[in-house]
Amino acid sequence: MKLRLAVFVAGASLLAAIPALAHHSFSAEFDGHKPVRLVGALTKVEWTNPHSYFYLDVKDDKGNVVNWGCEAGGPLALSRAGMKRGDLKIGDTIVVDGYLAKDGSHLIDARRVTLPDGRNVYGGSPGDGGPSDTSAAASKK
Amino acid sequence: MKRFAVTLILLIPALALAQGDGGRRQSGPVPTGPAPRATNGHPDLTSYWRDDGNANPHGNLGKDYPGFKLPFTPAGEAAHKYNLEHTIDPESLCLPGGLPREDIGDMGFQLIQSGADTIFIYQYGTFRDVPTDGRKHAEDPDPTYFGEEIGTWDGDTLVIDSTAFKDSKTWADENADPHSDALHTVERWTRPDAGHLHLELTVEDPKFYKEPIHYQRTWIAATAQHTREQACSENNIDVSAGHLGFGPGPIRADGTRGYDNPDPLPPPPTKANPAKTILPANYH
Numbered sequence: 001m002k003l004r005l006a007v008f009v010a011g012a013s014l015l016a017a018i019p020a021l022a023h024h025s026f027s028a029e030f031d032g033h034k035p036v037r038l039v040g041a042l043t044k045v046e047w048t049n050p051h052s053y054f055y056l057d058v059k060d061d062k063g064n065v066v067n068w069g070c071e072a073g074g075p076l077a078l079s080r081a082g083m084k085r086g087d088l089k090i091g092d093t094i095v096v097d098g099y100l101a102k103d104g105s106h107l108i109d110a111r112r113v114t115l116p117d118g119r120n121v122y123g124g125s126p127g128d129g130g131p132s133d134t135s136a137a138a139s140k141k
Numbered sequence: 142m143k144r145f146a147v148t149l150i151l152l153i154p155a156l157a158l159a160q161g162d163g164g165r166r167q168s169g170p171v172p173t174g175p176a177p178r179a180t181n182g183h184p185d186l187t188s189y190w191r192d193d194g195n196a197n198p199h200g201n202l203g204k205d206y207p208g209f210k211l212p213f214t215p216a217g218e219a220a221h222k223y224n225l226e227h228t229i230d231p232e233s234l235c236l237p238g239g240l241p242r243e244d245i246g247d248m249g250f251q252l253i254q255s256g257a258d259t260i261f262i263y264q265y266g267t268f269r270d271v272p273t274d275g276r277k278h279a280e281d282p283d284p285t286y287f288g289e290e291i292g293t294w295d296g297d298t299l300v301i302d303s304t305a306f307k308d309s310k311t312w313a314d315e316n317a318d319p320h321s322d323a324l325h326t327v328e329r330w331t332r333p334d335a336g337h338l339h340l341e342l343t344v345e346d347p348k349f350y351k352e353p354i355h356y357q358r359t360w361i362a363a364t365a366q367h368t369r370e371q372a373c374s375e376n377n378i379d380v381s382a383g384h385l386g387f388g389p390g391p392i393r394a395d396g397t398r399g400y401d402n403p404d405p406l407p408p409p410p411t412k413a414n415p416a417k418t419i420l421p422a423n424y425h
C-alpha cells in the first residue's frame with residue numbers, strides 16, 4: 001500500500017515538472033463531486049490525441065456488463081507519467097479511478113490507473129485543473 | 142522493502158529523463174550569461190520557452206486585479222456570461238488560442254527568430270509568424286485569431302502590435318473571458334539574459350473593457366525541449382460525442398479553473414484491499 005502510494009506520488013510529482021498539455025478544463029466535462037472506481041477487462045485502447053481512451057467491460061451490482069470509456073491525457077502526457085502503450089493489453093483487468101462525466105454517459109476522467117503489475121499511474125491531463133493536477137501551473141498557484 | 146520503495150521513487154524521474162523531452166529536469170540546463178544576439182544585432186529570442194510558474198492565477202487575464210475581477214463594460218459583462226453559458230472552449234474545438242490567450246495560457250512554446258520573421262510554435266500545431274520587415278498595418282485586414290501582427294524593434298525590445306481579430310469562437314484566456322473585434326494588443330518581448338524571456342502585454346478592447354489591461358509574465362529557456370506532434374482532431378470525441386460542456390466549468394476562489402473541494406478518490410487498491418467498482422450513489 002505504502003509502496004504503491006509512494007510510486008504514484010513520485011509519478012505525480014514528476015508531472016509537476018512538465019509542461020501543461022490540457023486541451024480543455026477538467027471541470028468543463030467532469031464532476032469533481034462524483035468519484036468513480038472502475039474495475040474491468042480492457043476491451044480497447046485508443047492511444048491518441050488530444051486524449052487517450054481506455055475502454056473497460058465493467059460488471060454492475062446486478063451482474064450486467066457495461067462498457068465504460070476512460071479519458072486520459074494524450075500519449076505524450078501518459079508516457080511522461082510513466083505509462084507506455086505496451087503496458088495495456090486487451091483482456092487485462094485494470095482499475096481506473098476518476099470522475100464521472102457531467103453528461104451522465106459511461107465516461108470518466110482517468111486520474112489514476114492501476115495496471116495489472118500494481119503500478120499506479122497518473123492519467124490526467126497536466127494543466128486541466130482537475131483533482132491531483134500537479135502540473136507546473138497548478139502546483140505553483 | 143522500504144529501501145526498494147525509496148530506490149523506485151528515485152528511479153522514476155531518472156527513467157523519465159531517459160524517455161525523452163519534457164519536465165524541468167528534462168528541459169536541459171538553463172543557459173546563463175547575456176542574451177545572444179542575431180546577426181542583425183538584435184537580441185535573438187530563439188529557444189523553447191517553458192512557463193516559470195509565477196504568473197498566478199494561471200490562465201487568468203485578470204490575475205493582477207482585486208478578486209481577479211476584470212473591468213468589464215456592460216457589453217463585456219454580457220459577453221463573458223455568454224461565453225460561460227453558451228460557448229465550448231475554442232481550443233477544444235481545435236481552433237487557435239490566438240491573442241491574448243496564447244500569452245496567458247500555461248504551456249510552453251517554441252520561438253524561432255530568423256531574419257525578419259519571428260515564429261511562435263504552440264501545441265496542437267498552432268503557430269504565428271510575425272514580420273519585422275518595416276511593413277505597416279493594412280487598411281482592411283482580414284480578422285484572424287492572432288490578428289494582423291506587425292513587429293518592430295524598440296532598442297532590445299521586440300514590439301508586436303496586433304489588430305483585426307475574430308470576434309467569435311475565441312476566448313481571451315483560459316477562464317472564458319471575452320474579447321471583441323475591437324481588440325488591440327501590444328506585446329513587448331525582452332530577453333534580459335540568456336535564460337529568460339519576459340513579456341509586457343497591453344490589452345485594449347474598449348467594447349468589452351473600460352480600461353487597458355496590463356499583464357506580464359516570464360518564461361525560462363528549456364534548451365532540451367521542442368514542440369511535438371499532437372494532432373488535435375485525431376480523436377476529439379469530447380466534441381464529436383458532445384461530452385464537453387459550455388464554459389470552463391467552476392472557477393476556484395484563487396482564480397484558476399477547477400473545483401475548490403473535489404471529493405477524493407478511493408485509496409489505491411492493495412492485495413489486502415482489492416479494488417471493487419464504485420459508482421456514485423443513485424447512478425444508473
